[in-house]
Amino acid sequence: MSSSDAQLVPDAAGRTMELIRAANGRYMATDYVRATVENLAALPLREDDIMLCSYPKSGCHWLWECIRYLVFGGSDIHKTADKESSMIELNTREYIEALKSPRVLNNHAFFDEQPSDLKTKGVKVVFVYRNIKDVAVSYYYHHTRDKTYKYSGTFSQYLQRFESGLVDSGSVYEYLHSWENGIMANPSLKVHVLSYEEMTEDPVRELRRLNDFLGTNRDGDFLQMVAMETSLDAMILKKNKITTFIDENGLPIMYRKGKVGDWMNHFNSDEREKMDKNIAKELGKSKLFKFKDTSNS
Numbered sequence: 372m373s374s375s376d377a378q379l380v381p382d383a384a385g386r387t388m389e390l391i392r393a394a395n396g397r398y399m400a401t402d403y404v405r406a407t408v409e410n411l412a413a414l415p416l417r418e419d420d421i422m423l424c425s426y427p428k429s430g431c432h433w434l435w436e437c438i439r440y441l442v443f444g445g446s447d448i449h450k451t452a453d454k455e456s457s458m459i460e461l462n463t464r465e466y467i468e469a470l471k472s473p474r475v476l477n478n479h480a481f482f483d484e485q486p487s488d489l490k491t492k493g494v495k496v497v498f499v500y501r502n503i504k505d506v507a508v509s510y511y512y513h514h515t516r517d518k519t520y521k522y523s524g525t526f527s528q529y530l531q532r533f534e535s536g537l538v539d540s541g542s543v544y545e546y547l548h549s550w551e552n553g554i555m556a557n558p559s560l561k562v563h564v565l566s567y568e569e570m571t572e573d574p575v576r577e578l579r580r581l582n583d584f585l586g587t588n589r590d591g592d593f594l595q596m597v598a599m600e601t602s603l604d605a606m607i608l609k610k611n612k613i614t615t616f617i618d619e620n621g622l623p624i625m626y627r628k629g630k631v632g633d634w635m636n637h638f639n640s641d642e643r644e645k646m647d648k649n650i651a652k653e654l655g656k657s658k659l660f661k662f663k664d665t666s667n668s
């Protein structure tokens with residue numbers, strides 16, 4: 372359902388996408404709860420909360436499932452809820468406050484918009500990021516398959532929009548800058564940073580690191596089981612994952628290919644060169660984010 376203050380936001384070529392503009396000027400999706408987003412800084416957190424943060428399409432659904440397995444134990448728990456049920460922007464403050472502890476919350480907000488309790492209550496933060504060219508491809512399918520955005524265009528047309536930050540959560544570069552600066556300026560923040568590509572390369576290794584960070588004390592057999600149960604294949608092809616967002620063909624929007632390097636099937640050489648230059652300019656000196664070029668993998 373479209374919010375009453377949604378607007379059709381044009382790109383430079385006049386192609387529009389329906390979004391909401393928050394008071395700070397950043398765009399959000401039309402199903403976000405404005406009051407929650409605009410008052411996020413004051414949202415009370417608890418010491419045992421876990422906050423999963425990412426730019427959209429970076430692997431948030433995957434990591435959320437993994438963290439829940441580690442925290443709650445057991446098997447088949449991916450069948451019991453979907454990530455959206457604890458995504459802050461999609462819910463009211465009352466709803467978030469009524470969730471039982473321990474909460475595995477998640478959001479796509481910039482660092483400077485996070486609840487102030489994040490820094491003072493010792494909340495554990497998991498931050499996942501992804502190769503930006505793959506994020507662009509994944510977000511393209513998100514924006515064209517979810518009809519609430521009322522957006523259509525070719526991938527090349529979309530790319531200009533994405534690079535200009537005219538999408539929900541704004542510019543991926545500004546988002547990653549905000550997190551890098553925030554993490555560097557707050558050394559006492561309990562944060563674990565990982566990439567989608569590292570998760571794909573060796574899920575058990577990354578689950579072990581997460582297990583150590585969260586202090587969840589799961590053994591090797593359990594981590595192996597989680598890696599299998601949270602694979603895209605297990606969650607989707609067996610059709611046993613609850614998911615809110617379904618496209619017009621009945622397919623889950625949040626679970627698509629799950630591959631590293633799908634950008635190679637979408638970018639032409641000019642587009643690739645341009646984005647690589649932008650990534651090098653914006654994030655080439657990052658101490659936190661390592662973008663492996665997947666063209667040879």
Ligand code: A3P
Pocket residue numbers: 425426427428429430431432433505508509510512601602603606625626627628629630633
């Ligand atoms: P693709 O569109 O490239 O397939 P987010 O959860 O942050 O919205 O990210 C969605 C992306 O993560 C989609 O990428 C989706 O297919 C992928 N994804 C979701 N669950 C996954 C899983 N269990 N394993 C690997 N990738 C997954």
